[in-house]
Amino acid sequence: MIPIAKPIIGEKEKSMVIEVLDSGIIASGSYVRKFEEKFSRYCNIREGIATTSGTSALCVALKSLGINSGDHVLTTPFSFIATGNSILYCNAKPVFADIDENTFNIDPDKIEEKLREDDKINTLLIVHLYGLPCNMSKIMKVVKEYQIYLVEDCAQAHGAEFRGKRVGSFGNISCFSFYPTKNMTTGEGGMILTNDKEIAENCRLYINHGMSERYKHETVGFNYRMTNIQAVIGLCQLEKLDKLNSKRIENASFLSENLSELEWLLIPIVPRGYKHVFNQYTIKVSDRNSFVRYLSKNEIGYGIYYPKTICNQPLYRKLNLYERFSVAERIAKMVVSLPVHPSLSTNDLDYICGKIKEFER
Numbered sequence: 466m467i468p469i470a471k472p473i474i475g476e477k478e479k480s481m482v483i484e485v486l487d488s489g490i491i492a493s494g495s496y497v498r499k500f501e502e503k504f505s506r507y508c509n510i511r512e513g514i515a516t517t518s519g520t521s522a523l524c525v526a527l528k529s530l531g532i533n534s535g536d537h538v539l540t541t542p543f544s545f546i547a548t549g550n551s552i553l554y555c556n557a558k559p560v561f562a563d564i565d566e567n568t569f570n571i572d573p574d575k576i577e578e579k580l581r582e583d584d585k586i587n588t589l590l591i592v593h594l595y596g597l598p599c600n601m602s603k604i605m606k607v608v609k610e611y612q613i614y615l616v617e618d619c620a621q622a623h624g625a626e627f628r629g630k631r632v633g634s635f636g637n638i639s640c641f642s643f644y645p646t647k648n649m650t651t652g653e654g655g656m657i658l659t660n661d662k663e664i665a666e667n668c669r670l671y672i673n674h675g676m677s678e679r680y681k682h683e684t685v686g687f688n689y690r691m692t693n694i695q696a697v698i699g700l701c702q703l704e705k706l707d708k709l710n711s712k713r714i715e716n717a718s719f720l721s722e723n724l725s726e727l728e729w730l731l732i733p734i735v736p737r738g739y740k741h742v743f744n745q746y747t748i749k750v751s752d753r754n755s756f757v758r759y760l761s762k763n764e765i766g767y768g769i770y771y772p773k774t775i776c777n778q779p780l781y782r783k784l785n786l787y788e789r790f791s792v793a794e795r796i797a798k799m800v801v802s803l804p805v806h807p808s809l810s811t812n813d814l815d816y817i818c819g820k821i822k823e824f825e826r
C-alpha cells in the first residue's frame with residue numbers, strides 16, 4: 466500500500482529527542498523558545514507562540530483578538546472541522562462564504578458579498594487549503610476596506626508564498642499545525658504567529674492558565690503548552706522544510722505531467738505568482754466512488770478532504786448554522802487527494818500514474 470501521508474523522521478530528530486529526555490527538562494523550556502524564534506523568523510514575523518496543536522492555536526488566536534459571543538467570524542465552508550470549531554470555542558457565530566472551484570479557497574467576491582449583508586462580521590478566517598495560498602491581494606483589499614481582523618489558518622501551508630511573501634505573514638495573526646500529515650511535524654503541535662506584542666501576550670496567557678506571573682491568574686486559560694520533546698523535533702523538521710516542500714512540488718509536477726492528458730479528471734492548478742507547497746495533491750473526478758474503489762484495489766492510498774462542507778456537518782445543522790453553497794457542495798463530491806508526500810519513490814509515482822491511466826470508467 467502506498468500511503469497518502471508519511472512523515473520523514475531522521476536520525477537527527479531521534480538523537481535530539483534523546484538529548485532532551487536525558488536533560489530532564491521535557492516540558493516547555495529553552496527548545497520551545499528556540500523553536501518559536503526560528504519558526505517565526507522563517508515566516509518573517511516577530512512573535513511565535515508554540516501550542517499543543519493547530520486546533521488549540523486557532524482557538525487561542527481568536528480568543529487573543531477578543532472574539533466573543535455576538536461576534537460573527539467569516540470563514541470557508543470547505544476545510545477541516547477545526548477551522549469552524551475554533552469560532553465555536555469563542556462562543557462566536559461562524560458564517561461562511563463559498564469557494565472558488567479552481568483554487569478550492571474562499572472566493573474574495575463572495576467574502577465581499579457577505580460583508581455587505583452582515584455587519585456583525587469583525588473577523589475573516591482564511592485557510593490556504595492543500596498548501597495553495599488564498600488570493601491575498603484581493604483579500605487584503607477587502608480586509609482594509611471593511612476594517613476587520615484577518616486570521617490565517619496555515620495548517621496545510623508551511624512555506625507557501627503569495628507573490629514572494631510567506632503565508633502566515635499577511636494577517637493580524639496566523640496558525641500552523643505540526644500534525645504528522647502536514648508539511649512538517651512535531652507529532653502533535655501548533656504555532657501562532659503575530660507581529661502585535663499585545664496579541665502575543667494574550668496568547669501566552671491563554672496557553673498557560675491565564676497566568677501572568679507565578680500563580681497570578683488573569684483569565685480562564687488553558688494548558689496548551691508545547692513540550693521540549695516536540696519543539697526539538699520541530700527544529701529539526703524546520704531545517705528540512707524547504708527541501709521537503711521542493712520534493713512535494715516535484716512530485717506534484719510529475720503527477721500533473723502524467724495525468725493532464727486524461728479528460729475525465731482535473732488536475733490542481735497553480736496560478737502565476739503562487740507557491741503551492743502541496744500538502745495535498747487534489748484532483749476532481751465526477752465518478753468518485755468507483756475511482757476510489759479502484760485506487761484501494763490497487764493499493765494506492767487516497768484521501769477525501771473533505772466529503773462535506775463544515776456547515777453541513779450534523780453539529781452545525783443542529784446549531785442552525787447550515788448554509789447552502791453550490792460550489793463547495795459540488796466540489797466536496799468530486800475531490801480525491803493522491804499521495805504526493807516526499808517519501809514517494811520514482812517507482813511509486815510511476816505506479817500511481819500508470820494505474821490511473823488504466824482506469825476504465
Ligand SMILES: *Cc1c(COP(=O)(O)O)cnc(C)c1O
Nearest residue numbers: 518519520545547620642643644
Ligand atoms: C490539520 C488542520 C487543522 C488542525 O490542526 P491539528 O494540529 O490537527 O489540531 C486546522 N485546520 C486545517 C486546515 C488543518 O488542515
